[in-house]
Amino acid sequence: MLWRYVKPYNSMFNKLVILVLVNVSFGVIAPILFKQAMELVEQSETVAIRYILPFLIAYFIIRVSEWFSRVLQRYFSYQFNSRITNSIRKHVFGDILSNKLDFFHKTESGRLTSTITNDVQELYDTGDRFVYIATNLIRLFVILGILFYFSRWLTFASLLFLPLVFIIVFIMRKYTRRVSRKWRKNFAIVNQNFSESMRSIQICKAFNQEQKNISRMRELNEETYRSSVKRGFAIFIIGPINDFFRHILTIIILVVGTMEYNNRSNFSVSAFFLFIFLLDYYYYPILALARNVSSFQSAFAILDRILKITEDQNIKEEDSAGFRASSFKGEIEFKGVTFSYIPDSPVIKNISFKLQPGQRIALVGHTGSGKTTIASLLLRFYDVDTGEILLDGKNIQSYDLDNLRKKIGLVNQRVLLIQGTIRDNLILGNPNATDEDIWQALDAVQAREFIESIGLDFEVSDDGKNLSAGQRQMVSYARVLLTNPEIIVADEATSAVDLYTESKIQDATDILLEGRSSIVIAHRLTTILKSDKIIVIKDGEIVQQGTHNELSKIFGPYQEMYQLYFQTQSAKYLEVIKTS
């Protein structure tokens, strides 16, 4: 799978491999040159300048070239790494978008964000480490080859020792990861508590909670401190152990080297010294490998996780080119529709109704009765379990998904604004809309005054908190209008706005729904009164349907609700207004 991402950067990858090899070669040639020069010095008191000078100059040049090749290697590895992680990140994001809505309900959005950002970034770091370790390993083998050439026994003696170090470091590393995780968790809790306290500063002050916040923070902070001490212990015990074994390795080389020197005539002092000189070159790569095995493991785990959320066909939204209608008349029919989010507990039970083109249907019922689900089904956010939904006489599943959703405008109850400018939010469904189109749409819903004061380039903050409820609602209307849909599914907002804004919103709703088939999840009496048909939903079933005039006369759930609405929406005071 990884290869798929590496492939486009093949030539860069090749360059990188070559540079690593060059760098390693320079790194190895230098000490050998040094050894040769030393041998010259070792053999005689005085060496003619013409013999020694070339060695020295070559040594100098090679050292500088080694530096330069390292610069180039880093230069390319940064590029290579960030290009690959970038393409992974883009792929993952793009792939996830085509998943079913169901998937987003089952997966925490924080977790997903973290996969796309932090996990992919971890791949970047792993890539970096991989180049580093690959360099070291190649060097290790080259050097072992050379050392082997000079002294077999000494090489064996120093090698025998290394597996032990590898195992110790590997085991320690596992422990470290465990305590690190605990520390990270505590650290995250402190941060979360910090941010929560900042966001809630007003309520905390109003409820006199400063002192309590501080002592709670201290507790969490100290807890984190304690876990950081443990983590510190785990991390810093490894260094001294490494150093200890490095000393032991020095001792082994000294002892075996001395024996070799005494027993063999062709083992020079320079070769002996080379072993000491190169000790770090073969000791540290082993350590680095041991330290990083687990991070490679976790990189694979990340790739696995990414595969699961991007490649699984079961969570993909089926998007095969179905029937594309150039326009819809807007006749909608639900035929015995049943649906459940969790198997065997249906939230919609055997719903049937029909909507003629241009009609408005009001869905009425208490929170959790299943009204929103009905709307979601029409947009095919979910597919029905049994029954069918017909649009212009055809099952909606036979339409092209793109075609279907583009023709149905959606107004959610909680207007979700995405981070970006007002314009970004308005052109969500119609990216080609010009500013002129936008103002036209805003004028149509009489929203110019709401938006004009802040402008289209106004940056909408996280969750649209820097907009008023009226502004949010108007944005959501105008953006639906911009897509010029033939059918509208609207979930009316319940939140109270001031009365002026409310009357504006009412007007805008009328303009939006005018001449279009619409299904409105209604919370306001006025909206209900203007509907052609009212469907009362209770526990996922239709309990009543008809016009207002019919239903308000019959004793039943609608009448009960109607009275409650009447009371709070205060017809009584309307009388007063009218008569005074």
Next chain:
Amino acid sequence: MKPKNGLHWIIKYHLKFPLKTFYTYFTAILEVVLFTFPIRISARVINQVIEGGGFTIEIRQDIFFLLGLAFIQAIIFFSISFINEILAHRITTDMTQEFFETLQYRSLTYHDKQDVGNIMAIATGDTRTINIALSPATRFVFSVISVWVLNLINAFRVHWSLGIIGVVICILFYYSSIIYAKKLAPYASNTRQQFSNVSQMTSSSLEGIREIKGFRSELWAKRRFIKTSNALQDAEIREGKKAAWFYPHLFVTLYTASVIALSLFFASQSNPVLPTVNLEQIMVISGYILMLTGICGEFDWAMSFIVRAKAAADRLYNIIYDSDLGEFQEGEKSLDTTSTDLEFRNVSFKYSPHEPFVLKDISFKIRENQTVAIVGGPGSGKSTLTKLIQRLYLPTEGEILIGNTSITDFTNQSLRKAISTVEQDIFLFNLPVKDNIRFGKPEASDKMVIDAAKLAEAHEFIMEMPEQYDTLIGERGVRLSGGQAQRISIARALLINPKILIMDDAAAALDAKTEIKIQKAITTILKTRTTIITTHRLAIISKADKVIILDKGKIVGMGSHEELIRRNHFYRRLFEQHYELPSLEAAHEELLEQGGRIF
């Protein structure tokens, strides 16, 4: 004494732990010296081997010495790095705590101007940067200095010319490293910025997934993401290009190459003008140089952290020692015994000196246990007015009195205990439901919590939650609907049993049925305390003893609902616009004709 800047501030923190600080940095220098022993011993052993005689006593002694050294060095190395880490965490933990405490006691005026995202970046990112800079980056820099000094001493021993070369190169190395790190810092922070952009873009897209799918704007969202993601890639590459050219390291390479070349050259000649260098010396020199190369390879990393930490410390310092314009002295009286007549006397208020007045010349009186409804459009100053009562802000002019005592004379504790609010933007904590309800009164029993929840019509839906009153709320727990959150916040306010109850648009997200139930449930409660309600709902307004109409920060009408509806122009306009609904009237009459039950 106030520290002068971020660096000074960090040093002051260190001085609280003098022993640890001294041990860490002094031993960092010493440790390097220990590292030279194996080099010198190896050189000596090899030298002895050349002279012949196999395993001499000296060699054996040296080897045992090395073994002992291995133990000692391991212990020292461990103690220093561990103590350094503890010290760093101690300091940054205390810093975080100091930062937090400072912010907790800052006025709301101060907080209004702060960006929570920025504060969090400082609280998490900056303290972490300082932490790493203190352990191991700073210690590391000490070690590097020590290695350089040892190398220079060694170079001077061989010949002064080598020493001079060494000193010059060493200075160049340090100087260029610092310049380099400073140059690189903005690139690194740009990368971080781009990364957080990608994070934000991702999470906001995922939260808006319903919209994106509903509008079929996947492609658009994807394009937007690609743009941000590419920006991150470009930032990374730009930073990488800069970081790859770590030219200070070239100085180290030049130094090591020239020292080795020169000393080999000296050793190869027996010219009396040149210094004499033997093989053992060459071995020692090369060993030292190897140490230098190794340790300097990590130097760029350490320097970059130190440069970043300095900027981070300045940011923390600037907030901790920032002045707070909204700060005020609390009074000494207790509100426990006074009556709760509430009076505004010519109160004017603006959030900051340069902004226009939000409230202008407000005067009114509420008698104990009365209910007042405050009505007005957005931006009329309703919420601000309620915040002044809680003394979250002080009036710019005029004064507010409770029971004939200015509220500035009361202690924070007693004032805020006597007043409780249901605020407009409800904030619930990532805590179990029951702890959210007893937020203002942690000692409240479970029964009290349940009673309050029942009054607020919250009991029923809480019981339907997976773990009832122990269900976690918020990001890590269940998500509540607007109405549910509001009911919990009402329960939270009722539990305190306040003398003054403020409900700032408290019913906004409730459906009509629930609202009426709550209304009924708390009618008796409202009768026994002073209540201030801001709302748009007629049903509530009509029950108030007094209605105050605010428009652009001024009182434009006051009186009972019936009076106002007849006489007040502003008041009428508020409702007329909304209730001019002919079809409703028709329906109403029709229903009356049918004899249907309406009221």
